[in-house]
Amino acid sequence: MPRLRLPSVAEMTPEQREVHDEVVAGVRGRLVGPLRAVIHSPDLARRWSRLGEYLRFSTGLPKKLNELAIIVTGRRWNSQLEFHIHAEAARAAGLDPACIEAIRLAEPPVFADQACAEVYEFARQLQQAGDVDPAVHAAVTARFGERGVVELTGVIGYYAMVSMTLNAHEIPLPDGATPPLAPPPGGGLTTLPPCRLKKAAGDAA
Secondary structure, eight states, X not given: OOSSOOOOGGGOOHHHHHHHHHHHHSSXXXXXXXXXXXXXXXXXXXXXXXXXXXXXXXSSSOHHHHHHHHHHHHHHTTOHHHHHHHHHHHHHTTOOHHHHHHHHTTOOOEESSHHHHHHHHHHHHHHHHSSOOHHHHHHHHHHHHHHHHHHHHHHHHHHHHHHHHHHHTTOOOOTTOOOXXXXXXXXXXXXXXXXXXXXXXXXXX
């Protein structure tokens, strides 16, 4: 049960309706997730939507890696709706379903390529340690440039804010959806383990 009133279109003020119509006319096509809460502050909702559209759809990162950073964030914050939406988006973008499932279970994902491992570790370390190992930062920068590493950091920070909003106001899952994430045994945020890389054929055991 949400902790805020989630107004229908008919219940919106003119300012809220204006923002709603902008969102619906954009790449999202509907008002979903945290924007259902943030619409109570129309100016914030308008800026939030524009930032979110850029960070989800327009960064220079491959879509698969963008979605990987988002599901790591959703798992870290135990954000049911964020993980529900973006696990499907990650699958559609080509991320290995076994890796998605490992992240859902907070187990070590085994990636076939180095780029996924770098993005996973960047997102994991930044949210668990508040910083990133210099070698991981250097690897992401070497692969995607300074623009890429800045955008990746922005994606993680934005979706942490999304997670906090969804959790704080208990924004519900779609009707009939099962919560995908089990809370950690002691409560609090989920600790994610380091990932592993698949060994290439012919590598020594």
